[in-house]
Amino acid sequence: MIDPQLETQLRLLTLQVESWKKLHDLITYGLDKAKPIISSEQERQFTEIRSHLLQETEHIFTELDVLELSGKAMNVLQRAASIRGVRELPNDEVRRLEAEWNGVFTKLGLAQGQLKSRRKHLADQSPFKYYLNRFLKRPVAAH
Amino acid sequence: MGKVPALRLLALLTIVETRLLILNADPVFQDRTLNIVDSMDNVECRIVRSMGEAVTVLLAENFDIFLVEGETAMALDQATNARQHFPSLCIVCLAPLSHRPELITKAEQQKIPLLATDRSTRYLEGQLRRIVRSVGTQSGTPSEGVDPCHSLIGNLNQFSAAEILQMSCLSQRSGRFTFKSGRGNSEIYLQHGSIRHAIFDSLEGEAAVAEIFRWRQGRFFFEEGIISRVQTVDRPWAHLLIDNLQKLDETLELVNF
Numbered sequence: 001m002i003d004p005q006l007e008t009q010l011r012l013l014t015l016q017v018e019s020w021k022k023l024h025d026l027i028t029y030g031l032d033k034a035k036p037i038i039s040s041e042q043e044r045q046f047t048e049i050r051s052h053l054l055q056e057t058e059h060i061f062t063e064l065d066v067l068e069l070s071g072k073a074m075n076v077l078q079r080a081a082s083i084r085g086v087r088e089l090p091n092d093e094v095r096r097l098e099a100e101w102n103g104v105f106t107k108l109g110l111a112q113g114q115l116k117s118r119r120k121h122l123a124d125q126s127p128f129k130y131y132l133n134r135f136l137k138r139p140v141a142a143h
Numbered sequence: 144m145g146k147v148p149a150l151r152l153l154a155l156l157t158i159v160e161t162r163l164l165i166l167n168a169d170p171v172f173q174d175r176t177l178n179i180v181d182s183m184d185n186v187e188c189r190i191v192r193s194m195g196e197a198v199t200v201l202l203a204e205n206f207d208i209f210l211v212e213g214e215t216a217m218a219l220d221q222a223t224n225a226r227q228h229f230p231s232l233c234i235v236c237l238a239p240l241s242h243r244p245e246l247i248t249k250a251e252q253q254k255i256p257l258l259a260t261d262r263s264t265r266y267l268e269g270q271l272r273r274i275v276r277s278v279g280t281q282s283g284t285p286s287e288g289v290d291p292c293h294s295l296i297g298n299l300n301q302f303s304a305a306e307i308l309q310m311s312c313l314s315q316r317s318g319r320f321t322f323k324s325g326r327g328n329s330e331i332y333l334q335h336g337s338i339r340h341a342i343f344d345s346l347e348g349e350a351a352v353a354e355i356f357r358w359r360q361g362r363f364f365f366e367e368g369i370i371s372r373v374q375t376v377d378r379p380w381a382h383l384l385i386d387n388l389q390k391l392d393e394t395l396e397l398v399n400f
Contacts, residue, residue: 002181002182002184004178004181004182007181007182008174008177008178008181011170011174011177011181011190012171014190015170015171015190052192055171055172056171056172059171059172060171
């Protein structure tokens, strides 16, 4: 059985996780002192990903009911204004940035796992079995 | 009792997944088509936001359908571009089509079905299901069919079609190469180190050679001495190689598009 709402949530979450991963790749590149060249193409990609995240984060977090992550996500996006900007951040700011990115990513990863588990559970059931189970598990109404 | 194997076969056929690659620049807010695809059984979909990303994914993995969704002119441009580089792929363009009959003709020339996103969800769902069903019935796992007496057998993961063909042409071979992949089977006939005939699905000649050049997954084998009576390729191997490598470079340039 397919639950359309669950599928939508999973799709949104996958897109969001993908964007956070790409952002992390570019931040990591910026912090790697062994890679001195930051191209304008990389900066363009970074801005593109930031723009997607800035537009979509609030909407997706509301859909997934994880609005508490919004603060951390905005902190990451505000601190990481560009790859060059990230490279020039002081060490404690970098640590804070990484910790906050990790907080958002961990929570999203967990939510993704939970949704996938629900999808797997639903896939094993027919709509009839699903609604029968729900009906049978309903507590008896008190008279 | 006799119906049981038939039912099993039917069940196997119905669980074959159709792989969809969807190009949508704003998949979070423009999600009407995505919602429809989500509700379909046995469909695995991957979403990309740019043409460059789409080309990277198409070069690395096999997809049955490539859906391009967006503003009319841009979506059709992207679909046409993809058609030039992936001639055998099923490409579908989704765009608002009100008052744009000229675009329908343009899409027809490129064999790109156009679906109007400014019509009802029910219409769109019906059209998408029809396309997915029609592709689903064609796709299947490639059969092995490798005979121990074949003179050359291998895997395209290790050697690309270009490398194998170059080697065979340089050693002046005559015979038939069969390539088997998730996209289907194709054959290339060599005669004294020149390509004489190539066929893949509805493509023949140089178009079929160009398609096989892009394959990165699948198996191949060579049967010595089988000559084609049909001749659809009349250019020297070196010219084909240069043209196709140039085309592949152009495809890779789209990654930065």
